[in-house]
Amino acid sequence: MTEGHRSGCPINLSLEVLGDRWSLIVIRDIIFGNRRHFRDLMTHSQEGIASNILATRLKTLLDEGIITRADDPTHKQKGIYSLTEKGIELLPVLAQLSAWGYKYLPVTEELGIRAKLLADGGPKLWAEFMDELREMHLGIKRKSKGPSVFAKLQAAYEAVVAKQKKK
Amino acid sequence: MTEGHRSGCPINLSLEVLGDRWSLIVIRDIIFGNRRHFRDLMTHSQEGIASNILATRLKTLLDEGIITRADDPTHKQKGIYSLTEKGIELLPVLAQLSAWGYKYLPVTEELGIRAKLLADGGPKLWAEFMDELREMHLGIKRKSKGPSVFAKLQAAYEAVVAKQKKK
DNA sequence: TCCAACTGCTTGCATATTGCAACTGGTTGG
């Protein structure tokens, strides 16, 4: 039942899967940056993840059923990584974690804006975003209600960056 | 501003503090098990944390202002660890993480019951619990509304354990 | 008064993980 696990506690089991400095960073970039390829995740990472670490993380996320990998029809070597429902439901975890970080840690303005919008929007906004993720990653159509949460978060980020450049 | 940090992203900064296999386990035991002493945290841990690891984690949690340490008047060597407001506000993070683990990982019944109750109760229950934690750790009185969330979670856990023994 | 048990840790050492940089084998488009 609990073979190989330290305990059957849900928090512990979650930490055994996600409790390191990189796994949730990868999930974050897939969700908020819509990065779907290996190179994309590696080179556009704010934190500069090393290729071997990215490779091992993607492997364990695959093994855990948090993401899937499909061949990209446009390029024989490219793989497309997608979130599963299990992966999509990590959004509330990321949202709470980012809300806490936003409140208590030295967040930069441009990288904090998404956290602020997510925290202000609350669970209702998260659910809407998760529906968009289901469309993007699982192909499940949703009733579109105007501009997507994804687009709004992205636009807010870019607006802050543009404002900073003017200074 | 961001000295020594990989990036100013709130998720990243949170992971730099909490992103390992043990930090949130310690917070969990303080919150849900009300373990306040070193030995208490060490010997009653479900996962069997080693003393050196516990010591380094407590030190970084102190440095980060997530917990505080006070001398125990009943024993010159004992220290009492308490949560700060910053630590108490990790409850929603733990709640989301445990909800995810409860849904997707091989949780045992007795250790999953708290996750279930927390998930069912939602943010309103979490807020109530956080008020109790403020009373227990910060000495901030609250208007008591009958049995505490802490007690209810503990009772539910013990009921499951008792039921299992009968079998 | 003495001693066993308990207190919060520290130390030494083996093993595992991380992080960096270079490299591999293959694909693609011009």
Next chain:
DNA sequence: CCAACCAGTTGCAATATGCAAGCAGTTGGA
């Protein structure tokens, strides 16, 4: 045909983890 791009792999040094034992002090009971 070749430079640029693709998803990783490999080797190696530095760091972190995990285990067991030990330490200096405190406490409570006989």
